[in-house]
Amino acid sequence: MKLGTRARYGMRALVDIATYSKDEPVRLKEIARRQNVSLSYLEHIVGPLISGGILRSIRGPGGGVSLLRKPEDIQLVQVMQLLEGSLSTTDCVLNPEVCPRSEQCATRSLWAEISDAMHEVLSRKSLTDLLDRNDTVLEGSCVPQSFRRSQKPVSLSGNEASGDRGEASCG
Amino acid sequence: MKLGTRARYGMRALVDIATYSKDEPVRLKEIARRQNVSLSYLEHIVGPLISGGILRSIRGPGGGVSLLRKPEDIQLVQVMQLLEGSLSTTDCVLNPEVCPRSEQCATRSLWAEISDAMHEVLSRKSLTDLLDRNDTVLEGSCVPQSFRRSQKPVSLSGNEASGDRGEASCG
């Protein structure tokens, strides 16, 4: 039940934008730099937030992305659905017809309750709830997961293509 | 945030055992048949439940698995942790030290709240809560996900090794 990088990076990007976009849009390149995410990847993460009506984008010099609504009007449940897709823990929760046993299933209601619990937490929250904390220190970040797994990734042929960033993700 | 088959099959196996093991243990082969899961796979799913103290196993003829405690004493939160591992949505929720930004992270507390919400639902529930429903109809089940994806799995060289089971999972 671990979240993917899309949800984690995407949510942090939103916080970043809300923090640094006072009147002008924020360049993706800057978000990528501050959040230690590759620009190429961030573009794909931000895409759904734009088409989903959370962000507005402006191309060309002086362009970037900015919030389409005020932070208090951005529901995190919508953000999560755009970033991660449906929040339901099984397909049968949302689409009972995919399973002939749905009506009489002993476990389906449990999966539904778990899904609802997550949904409820996110329904109660807006982007503002992530900004209340006084951590404007968005620069610097976490050791990426790959660094925590094996003792030595060894980095064959001295390739440090992703390692030279040094740190990237986590929360 | 979809559950894997381990959680789904494992939970259904527990319900199956609670239903069909009145005094004698239940053979894995029978659970596998009723739940439409392969025996080989079920063995691996059941393993953690045995080592985790949920199930007792007896080898040899007349053997099988049975509940080590009464259903009302089996907390679903423990079952889930054995089947799925930690319920936390990110590593930093449980181990803040994996991430230097944990203390000041804008998003970490959100991930923690979601994790807690799931944890709380499962903490309130025991296996009994899955047995209350009068669906002893555990036989037959769902169309496996692989059947819903492509139109035709095609089954190269007429191999129906897993296809001849016809249906398997879902809830």
Place this chain on the structure above:
DNA sequence: ATATTGTTGAGCGTTTCTGTCAACAATACA
């Protein structure tokens, strides 16, 4: 002994995830 049943680890094919690259579209500005 032998058949039965659970236990464990290795491994394999597929899918998903994470991320990169390249071509492209739109805009600002000279």
Place this chain on the structure above:
DNA sequence: TGTATTGTTGACAGAAACGCTCAACAATAT
């Protein structure tokens, strides 16, 4: 108009996770 800048999109690739099978093994009953 042209050029640099910025976002948009799709194809793709490597890595990891997932789902599952197989085979060797251990324990038990008869």
